Amino acid sequence: MISKRQLSHLRQLEAESIHIIREAAAEFDKPVMLYSIGKDSSVMLRLARKAFAPGPLPFPLMHVNTTWKFKEMITFRDEIARKHGLTLIEHINQEGVEANINPFDHGSAKYTGIMKTVGLKQALDEHQFDCAFGGARRDEEKSRAKERVYSFRDRFHQWDPKNQRPELWNLYNGTITKGESVRVFPISNWTELDVWLYVLIEKIPVVPLYFAKERPIVWREGSMIMVDDERMRLEPGEEPEMRKVRFRTLGCYPLSGAVDSEADTVEKIIQEMLLTRFSERQGRLIDFDEDGSMERKKREGYF
Amino acid sequence: MCSAPTVPERDLIAQDIHAYLDRYRNKELLRFVAVGSVDDGKSTLIGRLLHDTGMVYQDQLESVKRASNIEGEEIDFSLFTDGLRAEREQGITIDVAYRYFATEKRKFIIADTPGHIQYTRNMVTGASTANVALILIDARLGVLQQSRRHAFIASLLGIPHLAVCVNKMDLVGYDQQVFERICRDFREFSDTLTIPDVSFFPVSALKGVNIVEPSEKTEWYDGPNVLEYLETVEISEDWNTESFRFPIQYVIRPNLNYRGFAAQIVSGSIEKGDEVLSLPSGKTSTVESIDTFDGSIGSAYTPQSVVIRLADEIDSSRGDMLVKKSDLPHVGRDFDAHMVWMSETPLDLQKSYLIKHTTQAVRAQVTKIHWAKNMDTLEEEPATTLELNDVAKVNMDCHRAIFFDDYGQNRATGAFILIDSLTNATVASGMIVGPETHQDLDDALKELRAGSGLQPKTQVSPKERLEKMGQRGATIWLTGLPGSGRWSLAYALERRLFDLGRTATVVDPTNEDLRSIISAAKACTDAGLVTICAFPSYHKEDRDNLRERLGDDRVIQVYVNTDEKLCRERRPDADFSGFEAPQNPDLVVALDQVRLDKAIEFIVEALEKRGQLKV
Numbered sequence: 073m074i075s076k077r078q079l080s081h082l083r084q085l086e087a088e089s090i091h092i093i094r095e096a097a098a099e100f101d102k103p104v105m106l107y108s109i110g111k112d113s114s115v116m117l118r119l120a121r122k123a124f125a126p127g128p129l130p131f132p133l134m135h136v137n138t139t140w141k142f143k144e145m146i147t148f149r150d151e152i153a154r155k156h157g158l159t160l161i162e163h164i165n166q167e168g169v170e171a172n173i174n175p176f177d178h179g180s181a182k183y184t185g186i187m188k189t190v191g192l193k194q195a196l197d198e199h200q201f202d203c204a205f206g207g208a209r210r211d212e213e214k215s216r217a218k219e220r221v222y223s224f225r226d227r228f229h230q231w232d233p234k235n236q237r238p239e240l241w242n243l244y245n246g247t248i249t250k251g252e253s254v255r256v257f258p259i260s261n262w263t264e265l266d267v268w269l270y271v272l273i274e275k276i277p278v279v280p281l282y283f284a285k286e287r288p289i290v291w292r293e294g295s296m297i298m299v300d301d302e303r304m305r306l307e308p309g310e311e312p313e314m315r316k317v318r319f320r321t322l323g324c325y326p327l328s329g330a331v332d333s334e335a336d337t338v339e340k341i342i343q344e345m346l347l348t349r350f351s352e353r354q355g356r357l358i359d360f361d362e363d364g365s366m367e368r369k370k371r372e373g374y375f
Numbered sequence: 376m377c378s379a380p381t382v383p384e385r386d387l388i389a390q391d392i393h394a395y396l397d398r399y400r401n402k403e404l405l406r407f408v409a410v411g412s413v414d415d416g417k418s419t420l421i422g423r424l425l426h427d428t429g430m431v432y433q434d435q436l437e438s439v440k441r442a443s444n445i446e447g448e449e450i451d452f453s454l455f456t457d458g459l460r461a462e463r464e465q466g467i468t469i470d471v472a473y474r475y476f477a478t479e480k481r482k483f484i485i486a487d488t489p490g491h492i493q494y495t496r497n498m499v500t501g502a503s504t505a506n507v508a509l510i511l512i513d514a515r516l517g518v519l520q521q522s523r524r525h526a527f528i529a530s531l532l533g534i535p536h537l538a539v540c541v542n543k544m545d546l547v548g549y550d551q552q553v554f555e556r557i558c559r560d561f562r563e564f565s566d567t568l569t570i571p572d573v574s575f576f577p578v579s580a581l582k583g584v585n586i587v588e589p590s591e592k593t594e595w596y597d598g599p600n601v602l603e604y605l606e607t608v609e610i611s612e613d614w615n616t617e618s619f620r621f622p623i624q625y626v627i628r629p630n631l632n633y634r635g636f637a638a639q640i641v642s643g644s645i646e647k648g649d650e651v652l653s654l655p656s657g658k659t660s661t662v663e664s665i666d667t668f669d670g671s672i673g674s675a676y677t678p679q680s681v682v683i684r685l686a687d688e689i690d691s692s693r694g695d696m697l698v699k700k701s702d703l704p705h706v707g708r709d710f711d712a713h714m715v716w717m718s719e720t721p722l723d724l725q726k727s728y729l730i731k732h733t734t735q736a737v738r739a740q741v742t743k744i745h746w747a748k749n750m751d752t753l754e755e756e757p758a759t760t761l762e763l764n765d766v767a768k769v770n771m772d773c774h775r776a777i778f779f780d781d782y783g784q785n786r787a788t789g790a791f792i793l794i795d796s797l798t799n800a801t802v803a804s805g806m807i808v809g810p811e812t813h814q815d816l817d818d819a820l821k822e823l824r825a826g827s828g829l830q831p832k833t834q835v836s837p838k839e840r841l842e843k844m845g846q847r848g849a850t851i852w853l854t855g856l857p858g859s860g861r862w863s864l865a866y867a868l869e870r871r872l873f874d875l876g877r878t879a880t881v882v883d884p885t886n887e888d889l890r891s892i893i894s895a896a897k898a899c900t901d902a903g904l905v906t907i908c909a910f911p912s913y914h915k916e917d918r919d920n921l922r923e924r925l926g927d928d929r930v931i932q933v934y935v936n937t938d939e940k941l942c943r944e945r946r947p948d949a950d951f952s953g954f955e956a957p958q959n960p961d962l963v964v965a966l967d968q969v970r971l972d973k974a975i976e977f978i979v980e981a982l983e984k985r986g987q988l989k990v
Contacts, residue, residue, distance in 0.1 A: 081404035081482040090680035122668035127629035217472040240503040343392040
């Protein structure tokens with residue numbers, strides 16, 4: 073247990089994240105915060121607001137919209153931006169839209185590559201951002217365990233595992249040449265449990281999809297997929313089934329697997345999470361491609 | 376195999392999640408670095424800690440079971456921590472990996488670092504933030520030089536607690552004498568270092584002995600197991616709670632009435648109403664308010680990130696530091712530091728680097744290497760440069776004063792990184808060795824107001840020029856009789872070098888005396904240019920003078936030995952008297968015998984051979 077003049081681990085993580093966000097905001101010319109609407113982004117956004125309070129955020133938020141996000145995510149996003157007076161940039165890969173790239177015809181890998189990875193690169197190039205905050209955590213996936221807080225990208229947004237800078241103490245090296253950029257991960261050292269606990273004690277609003285509720289689902293490759301709009305392709309005669317489910321991670325609805333759940337509060341989510349013991353990304357179809365696939369995506373510029 | 380949390384926690388989660396969360400949110404954080412070589416079983420030990428504390432999810436367990444090469448019951452615990460593809464292929468850990476787990480008492484961050492000699496860099500990185508260093512020793516091999524190296528680095532990085540795990544005890548029959556001999560050997564060495572607290576554990580990571588549970592295999596051992604130790608080792612003293620240091624990161628100015636300094640309190644504490652001093656201005660004021668997103672607070676302490684507003688308008692900005700008058704950091708441009716070189720490119724003593732120290736970046740130069748550690752013998756030896764993984768004590772000279780403490784007293788204000796401003800790479804880490812001399816406020820302010828500590832001089836080293844320009848400065852001095860074709864050769868050579876992508880210039884033959892011409896040639900050569908001169912320099916004395924001023928290695932003397940008869944025919948009016956033919960020219964070309972382009976190739980070749988041009 074902690075003594076009086078000692079910060080709890082969560083408050084230490086909070087202080088560290090705020091430090092990182094302030095450093096990056098001070099050292100880069102044009103930072104942006106990548107906002108994915110999920111719980112990690114929500115925590116990161118709260119930390120950023122804490123870092124500059126009572127002032128406004130000194131950078132905009134950016135959402136790379138693949139056009140297949142859950143409707144509730146978009147509603148939530150717009151509401152958050154409005155409520156806190158945030159500048160929100162939405163980027164959609166128009167070439168992808170014109171070519172009608174979608175997860176059904178093109179498969180998860182190609183679709184994600186074009187609408188998410190390429191979309192992100194387009195947006196970063198268009199706005200000339202030299203620093204992009206991301207809400208990734210090191211405990212999410214094995215290949216992320218070695219990710220730096222400041223992850224250096226060349227002018228093609230590529231990540232080279234052999235060419236990352238050593239990171240010591242809390243001294244981050246943000247020097248770059250024009251055209252290069254750095255992805256900054258302020259919540260690198262947080263675990264999924266830390267994030268939920270922080271959501272709980274800080275009363276941070278999250279997208280309702282995280283909470284269990286009766287939702288229309290269909291089965292695809294062993295995953296429960298929610299029928300979020302009329303674009304979901306159903307088999308002839310297939311009827312969506314109403315089932316009490318929730319989502320552990322949020323992304324594009326045709327690629328996000330739901331889990332059966334009764335958890336309708338943050339406490340219950342934490343309880344369920346600790347007791348069921350399934351690692352977080354299992355609900356996310358895109359990682360099933362191949363062992364080490366996250367590492368490959370990261371090299372290509374995916375978060 | 377059960378991968379659930381330890382039983383009481385699990386029950387608590389199931390029965391009273393609120394009580395569990397209350398407990399969890401008040402946990403302490405402990406960071407430790409785990410070091411050992413490929414074969415010491417470090418990955419297995421960490422995998423075991425993660426697994427036995429319930430941090431391995433069922434699906435991970437399944438995939439590791441699938442991936443385990445060994446058929447049968449035993450799980451390859453090392454696979455839990457295996458990360459990047461390249462590393463999996465090589466079968467070794469090549470970089471620092473961070474892992475997380477929690478128990479009832481604490482939450483842990485592990486920096487998992489490989490222990491080979493070539494990866495000192497990684498251990499230093501992982502050790503920089505650690506409270507505890509967990510060092511693995513193979514019981515069969517005993518204390519190797521490598522173990523001493525690890526202990527030395529832990530001490531260098533100021534880690535207060537060392538946990539030495541004597542692993543593979545199962546392979547030595549859990550022999551108490553083996554364990555005790557290793558403890559003795561290790562202590563003999565660690566006593567020479569500054570590590571306040573060293574503990575030893577007889578373990579078998581593979582069999583799970585003394586990792587998270589006691590074992591009857593080592594009845595002779597009554598100390599805590601590794602996890603108990605990690606849960607209980609006293610770390611509240613590890614923070615510097617004495618000296619208030621507030622290196623400003625950001626100035627928050629939402630409107631004209633609000634000006635707040637945002638930073639993390641890297642050490643010490645502060646209360647509303649305290650008097651503070653701002654460095655480098657030396658101005659004092661009182662803390663009017665300590666602000667956070669959740670409102671103002673009466674006091675704050677390390678490592679909180681807060682915003683401080685002062686009662687007086689003080690023009691402080693990023694890189695400045697708020698401190699207390701009664702407890703000042705050292706202020707100075709020049710200091711000694713321990714340095715670990717982390718780049719493939721060696722240290723260049725001629726070059727100025729950028730150092731990042733707290734929240735400021737300052738140009739600085741390594742002026743002297745006091746010694747470098749021979750990492751095999753751990754002896755201090757003289758050195759002229761530093762290469763990857765070298766550890767040394769150096770003297771640093773900064774272009775302006777920084778505010779620092781001895782690293783041993785204060786890790787946050789004693790640490791810095793060195794950045795190569797050409798490549799932007801982090802090339803070294805430094806730990807300041809605080810000066811013995813006491814400095815009061817007046818001394819500190821004097822230091823701040825003094826002119827630059829360094830003689831103003833070029834911040835671009837010859838090596839940097841060579842890298843950027845692909846050439847080193849040189850003077851090509853063409854000597855010969857009038858009419859020998861020196862000037863034609865000079866201009867043709869300039870053109871040829873230009874076409875080759877080099878930077879060359881002919882020093883123009885206007886009415887200057889030889890002395891001025893030599894000065895011009897020197898300036899051009901210093902700037903990294905290939906300088907071409909073709910003045911008549913009849914006398915040996917003139918040419919010696921040139922060599923002396925430019926340096927022998929930067930002059931290429933070309934004797935244009937065209938037939939004298941031909942020269943006289945070409946220049947019947949010129950004065951041919953008193954020409955002293957060079958005795959030892961670097962190159963002789965007779966332009967009546969070789970074509971001009973051939974002569975040029977000879978010269979270019981000579982430049983390349985001398986290393987003046989990068990091929």
